[in-house]
Amino acid sequence: MDGKRSKHEFRSNTLPAVVTVGPVSLLLLFLVVAPLVFVAVMSFCGTDEYYNVVYSFTAENYGKLLSVDYLKIYARSLLISFITTVLCVLIGYPFAYIIARTKSKKRQLLYMLVIIPFWTNSLIRIYGWRSFLGNSGWLVKALQFLHIIQEPVDFLYKTGTTVLGMVYCFVPFMVLPLYTAIEKLDGSLLEASSDLGAKPVRTLFEVILPLTSGGIFSGCIMVFIPCLGYFFVSNILGGGNTDMIGNLIERQFKSANNWPLGAALSIILILLTLLLVKLYQRLGGDMESLGV
Amino acid sequence: MKKIRKEKRKKGISIAFCMAVYLFLFLPIFVVVANSFNATTSKPYLSWKGFTFDWYVKLWSNSSLLESFANTMIIALTSTLLSTIIGTLGAVGIYRYKFKGKGVINGLLYIPVVIPEIVIGIALLTIFSNTGVPRGMLTLILSHVSFCVPYVIFNVRARLSGYDSSIEEASMDLGANRVVTFFEITLPVLAPGIAGGALLAFTLSIDDVIISYFVNGQTKTYPLKVMESIKSGVSPDVNALSTLILLGTIGLVILTQSGILSGKHNKV
Secondary structure (H helix, E strand, C coil): CHHHHHHHHHHHHHHHHHHHHHHHHHHHHHHHHHHHHHHHHHCCCEECCCCCEECCCCCHHHHHCCCHHHHHHHHHHHHHHHHHHHHHHHHHHHHHHHHHCCCHHHHHHHHHHHHHHHHCCHHHHHHHHHHHHCCCCHHHHHHHHCCCCCCCCCCCCCHHHHHHHHHHHHHHHHHHHHHHHHHHCCHHHHHHHHHCCCCHHHHHHHHHHHHHHHHHHHHHHHHHHHHHHCHHHHHHHHCCCCCCHHHHHHHHHHCCCCHHHHHHHHHHHHHHHHHHHHHHHHCCCCCHHHHC | CHHHHHHHHHHHHHHHHHHHHHHHHHHHHHHHHHHCCECCCCCCCCCCCCECCHHHHHHHHCHHHHHHHHHHHHHHHHHHHHHHHHHHHHHHHHHHCCCCCHHHHHHHCCHHHHCCHHHHHHHHHHHHHHHCCCCCHHHHHHHHHHHHHHHHHHHHHHHHCCCCCHHHHHHHHCCCCHHHHHHHHHHHHHHHHHHHHHHHHHHHHHHCCHHHHHHCCCCCCHHHHHHHHHCCCCCHHHHHHHHHHHHHHHHHHHHHHHHHHCCCCCCC
16 A cells, blocks of 8 residues: 555656646756856857857957956946945935834835835936936026026036936845844844843944844845946946946947957856855855845 | 933934935936926927926827837736746745755756846847847747746745645545645645735836847837937836826735735835
8 A cells, every 4th residue: 555655656746846847947947047058158259350259269258358448347346336235235224124113004105115116117217317417407407596506517427326326226125125134123122132221322233233134135135236237327327437347248249249258248247146145145144035 | 301302303313314215216206207297399308398298198199109018018917927827836846846956946046036137138148149039029028037937936935935735635635636736725825925926027027128128139118118218318208108107006006905915025
């Protein structure tokens, strides 16, 4: 009886496993693994004079990546992403803390208000910033009306403008994991800390921050990495003055037509991502909190 | 007395801070909505020339804009449906069965989530172009499915972790076969996770710019149409359409609020 049953189970478990896991496996194989392997192969290819990809081995593309102009762009990308991440933490943490600690009914609404901006296309919101900040924009008009400035000032096409756009895009990605982490925080621990004589600042650094550090780490990963690739923000608000790695890659595929060079740049971005994710895991970060 | 005043001031500062952040988040949306009523007709449509509803009328004769919106809806609905089916089956299978390569699949699921979108976009572009798949609707849908499936799986998995599979055994002991058990028992229990995943997939799909930008061929989605118009100045009828979409989504969410969103919150 027992033997028969286990044989039956073995046979009948193979089919359901294939039916359920099969589609997602094929999807990952053909639309995730294969394309990335292909990019890796292409990064070692050359091009002919018409910029067609020539499939012969060369490390030339990686050599080009070391030019001074490119190094400057990497440095700028890392700097912009870093400042964006820091600003997102500084704005997002107190903000998430306040909404996560609000009394129940209003909290749902406050949370929804963070999500609603996502329902307007992100490009058009960034364009909204451009029309707000431009030299005939509303901000200039308002400042002139208040006699703070006389002549129009162009706030666009500066590093600060790109950072503003990036912070705008990514603050919600910081707020949401922080909100989840802070919501789980047990209020009685804070009371205990203050009952035992700790000042609020000490409670913050020794109780609140350590207990919510997971949220901070996952928020940082979800801001820093995609920020490197958001080429349209620096296109619209930086106007070519604040190019980042994403802009370089975009140009190789859309206008310069040097796909192998773009592929090599992408490999650099992938390696950087893997490095940061490893660091995140080393710090005790949980992969699952990156997804949902 | 002093302590109460201090508490009050602290509360005042928190409220002011929150309002400032919300203002920051909504300011460009106000600009978009305001510009949809702007009577200006000269590019780049930036200076305010008075209030009009004209753009909401003109919108309906801008066929390429409407077509791009229709494309976006077709792509979003199709890829949401496909990724919800593939993702739900996958989540259940990965949770339930032991098989070789399970760890690999679990690891690979994080790739579309953590790798910058631009890399996913160019990777899909190179594979499509080298295998001769014509770029257009099909490649857009395939690409959207590929980045939506992990999010569906994560949502359904979150629901599965608190799931007692003994009710399935009970169902089968009582004579139901696997398929009936799946539809009658498993699916209803997982429904909130599936709905959350589907909503997230839909949101990601309609707003996707970066990946679509590389795999679209000649097909324009609504975000790509916006991108194209940015160079010459976004015309107010695009703002009008955005305003209508925003109102539509808010309406839809108010309708479904109690059902989907009250239980578990989702990213984005």
